[in-house]
Amino acid sequence: RRPLSSTHTHHYFPLPPPDHPPTYQPPRRPISPHRHRYRRRRSSGSRSSRGTKNSCMAGVQERQYEEFFGGFYFDEDALSKDISLDGLDKELEEHKNYDVLISILTNGEKQRDMATMVEGNLGHIEQDLIQDYIKDNDSLVLLHDQIHDCDIVLSQIGSLLSGFQVHIRSLSSELRSLHEKSLDLGVRLKNRKLAETKLAAFVEEIVAPPGLVNAIIDGEFLLAGK
Template sequence: MAVVPAAETLDGLKDRFDLGVFVGDLALDEEVTSDDESLEGLQQELDNCKNDQEVANILASGIKLREYTKGVENNIRQIELDSIQDYIKESENLVSLHDQICDCDNILLQMETVLTGFQTEIGSISSEIKVLQEKSMDMGLKLKNRKAAESKLSKFVEDIIVPPRMIDIIVDGEVNDEYMKTLETLSKKIKFIDADPMVKSSKALKDVQPEVERLRQKAVSKIFEFVIQKFYALRKPKTNIQILQQSVLLKYKYTINFLKEHAKEIYAEVRTAYIDTMNKVLSAHFRAYIQALEKLQMDIATSTDLLGVETRSTGFIFSIGKEPLKTRPSVFALGERINILKEIDQPALIPHIAEAKSQKYSYEVLFRSLQKLLIDTATSE
């Protein structure tokens, strides 16, 4: 029988397996005939064990395979006996564990019964909740429709109703800021009645429309009287037109807008009256201003100042003496009058201030002042 040296490495053992060696060993230890065991497939199993580390270690140590197998079986048997002893020692604990498991089973069974009852009750509650949900959806839809109807109805009532306070202000109130706000509210109501065709077909309009029309007529009458009085104030002597326009007419300009929207004929009369008033007032002011400017004019040349004039006397008794010819060209010189081009945007002259200072101005300065005042007045209007 060939013996494998123990000093050979694991790789060498894997490459040098000899089937005869192992078969011979098996035959020497136990008489095994070919009838008892078959060696078919042994070589394939040995080839499969080449890469097994445990088998390689056994072969390297020189231990016979059957002896190693018996040792392993003995170890397993001993472990089995030890396990049985451990089980016997823990038998009381296992019995207690078994009892606890049985108790848990009973508790879980009771819980299952309770949960089954809960499931049944939840099923019935679910059906009730479904019914309540349907009722809630119906009620929500009804509430939504009622809110929409209430919103439209409240807006309609608010737009068409005429509060007693509005009637008192329009009829008996003075023209002030509160009166302006009330006029705006009345204007919205009139527009609402005229613009919406559904309002015209409503029965509520039959009760409200006469009152609204009377309020409109009263407001137009009061506005007309108020504005005409202010126009008359413009015609009074020594009236500051700009202050009256800005503090009164401009402040209450909505009254004119109200007439323009809801009383076009009265608006045309007011507009004509204003144009006539301002025409007379401004014409008088400009005439007085022109007369005052004429007093400030500086005489630079007269009708006798000509470019070509004879310097010597004609000898007649009534002949008028002339200045020497050398001073005559200065009359037509531009001089400092060209500075007027740099003062185009300066304010207009104030005649009484200039007259108090005894100042005189050339015709160009006076003309610019007049045109500046005219432009400012037209722009203001």
């Protein structure tokens, strides 16, 4: 809890008093938030005596509120706005099934006791977590080693994939070259077939028929016999 100062004003949250308040004394007169301005206009002796008296009264009042309400208050500085309670009924209606809120509103438990209980529970939970971590230390070390081994294997696989990618690129260039060669061979084959067609027609025109060949051969033999 922060100490009282001239730049901070403590405003207590208006909680309803329990059935049997121990030493609750409501303030007789509300303290003005601009009391520091009025103190500057007074004399030095009166300012020191009255300031000491007001600080003592504020300390007594704070202890009474703290004993009664369990130290549940808000701190505001000079630049803060007034606390707005708009929508409080709606929030209480939404969280009415929470056990902690029901316990606070029904039994009047003090906030300091609740905070102490929560802090104790957190301490126990922290100790349990530390013990669990110590108990599972070997498993965590083994898991760390396995993760390290997996990282090494993944790095090796990445290297293999990189080499495979380079090999695929070389194969792609070879396939492109083969495709170009196949296109060239296709053009050559097409030209050869075209030349063959034209030459076949020309050869058929210049070739002598078989009868003429036989007549020429037989005529030559007859002339030789005479």
